[in-house]
Amino acid sequence: MQPFTIITVAEARERLLTVWSGGPTESETVPLLAALGRVLAEPALAADDVPGFDRSTVDGYAVRAADTFGASETLPALLNAGAPIAMGADAGAPLRPGEARAVPTGGMLPPGADAVAMVEHCETPDELTVLVIKPVAPGENVIRQGEDARAGAQVLPGGRRLRPGDLGLLAGVGVAEVRVRRRPRLAVISTGDEIVAPAERPGPGQVRDINSFALAAAVSAAGGDAELIGVIRDDAEAVRAALARALAAADAVIISGGSSVGQRDVTPGVINSFGAPGVIVHGVALRPGKPTILAVVQDKPVFGLPGHPVSAMITFDLFVRPVIRRLLGETHAFAGTVRARIARNIASAAGREDYLRVTLEERPDGLWAVPLLGKSGLISTLARADGLVCIALGRDGLVAGDEVEVLPL
């Protein structure tokens, strides 16, 4: 194996995203109801003008605004009551000068009407008369045809991950089927001679497979589909066969375990046996996660993540998630960090980034991030963390009360 120098998280990610030239997955069409959480492959366009007609935003009377100018309680505008407009119905004939027609919220304005007088500002002394006691300006209480969206106008950009409100908007503009990116497939391989399946009872020296499940779930949560290749012995031939299978099945491959420099280190050699460029990063200025491997094989990203579950999850967030975002073509992501104060002093070595798993506590004086400490081998912290705090490269620690950004998990 060639020697690698340790580089920063940002440099490592940049190198991977440069050497790997792959773009988003192909697009596919799904019904609107199935599109929640999917990423738009192209801009979504309004099928026609929305609304398709001038529409009242209040219960009231459709009028010509000019007919109400100067109206007041003492000197109301006296208008002729025309036929009421029903909800969902064509308003029909144009509004005559001096005419007012009752219209419900959301109802259609007839041609010639340019405003709606709110019902609270109108009186109906008899069936033929409407008195307006407050003038309305042209356009008042009206949404104009096409004001929400013109036919053909973009309502959502490509690259957007769809939220519930987006689905409502798409329904409103007539998009009943949506072009989205195929969910990227990520193959997950766990390596290690000591690993058995969760349903098995581990023998002496053995432990259960944690990473296949935690990483598969992290892939799902990021918008991909995980393909579990299974637990593979720490043996070059076995890993080579698994990697070949994984590359055939997936857009990217995650191998966990077997990336620690020094130990039986079969992973980098196996990766490189698939041809250039192979391993491009081996070792990142990061704790936990230093022995991370980033590679590109057959123009697919291959990740060698540490076997320790907490390290595997952190390096997933830092390196795999950005690749899934690119495979999804996701360009409109909101990082969504939460600001909190750190609850105790934390030492850190300058020259590397430290990632700290924290729980979040709402206290009377605000949100606090409480570091999860304890032996690095314990898996119980896996479930207890609410978020991740990064201690930057140049800092030698945090002082209790320091403000930190927490990336929710």
Add this chain to the structure above:
Amino acid sequence: MQPFTIITVAEARERLLTVWSGGPTESETVPLLAALGRVLAEPALAADDVPGFDRSTVDGYAVRAADTFGASETLPALLNAGAPIAMGADAGAPLRPGEARAVPTGGMLPPGADAVAMVEHCETPDELTVLVIKPVAPGENVIRQGEDARAGAQVLPGGRRLRPGDLGLLAGVGVAEVRVRRRPRLAVISTGDEIVAPAERPGPGQVRDINSFALAAAVSAAGGDAELIGVIRDDAEAVRAALARALAAADAVIISGGSSVGQRDVTPGVINSFGAPGVIVHGVALRPGKPTILAVVQDKPVFGLPGHPVSAMITFDLFVRPVIRRLLGETHAFAGTVRARIARNIASAAGREDYLRVTLEERPDGLWAVPLLGKSGLISTLARADGLVCIALGRDGLVAGDEVEVLPL
């Protein structure tokens, strides 16, 4: 219809959660990989001790700590090299006094060993000898059998919504299948004479169904399954038939539209025709969302949400989401609000809660919440909001720069 007095959001929610006596849905068993985002129906217990043996947390030599006391670079402890311990293998015979055996990170300690000397603090002048140049304390670099979890101990509480790390933990303690709550079914009915399906081209006066899709997606995002009943004319018989169908199919029913006091107001009457208690809240001190109806029919919550899509989504968050949480038995929820500063002055009437949809902007001086303004009838704001800001009952507005809590959407 009986007259209802306007009550606060908290009072309304409290009344619903008191009158409705329903509990969580029944539980079901799913494979671990399908459990992401599901809610545990019961505490998860470790199948056996985790780890099942004393385990090294470093690469090094398993020793008796007492054998290293006083060791230093100038006067190292001289130990006999025993057989190396392989990863995943039984460590075999007990460690003899004065013996040291190589053990990898995660490897099993032999009986008698109570610490591991890190490989960095050891030298091997020949194959028979290990020199330890730094003493280790008993338990150092070791995770004891059962230290992560004792057989039968609770590793996660019931009522927890499972995250990726949780799935890793469950795999690690031997939980291959998980008891979770059945996803609650919520029926969604859109009422309105003006509403057509998204794939249709609206005629004059007509608009497309937005709420069925936005609400169904909100139900999914909250952990439920939506059952679309469809678009129903504003007619008592049609709404009655739809509600009967919905009650038969679902754990709770959402009706959107038809809840505005004054207009053709068929919904409350139809709900009450199904028997007591029927409508228990009609009108909430809230904007938008004042005409919200909360009801209980056949011990199932029935919601009459405003027809306006933005109001429907806000009242969903305030009233429907807590019901879904109770149906899921979700007791360990993290609210996850984000603190930001409001970007402009906002007026509000004291005596009601105002909910403001905002976009979040990361600026050099922190996170800002920018209110989405514009005509209330426009649907384009549906998709633009990143979160909701509440202006409390007693406040008459916000001043630009005020700190606010933002509930992410």
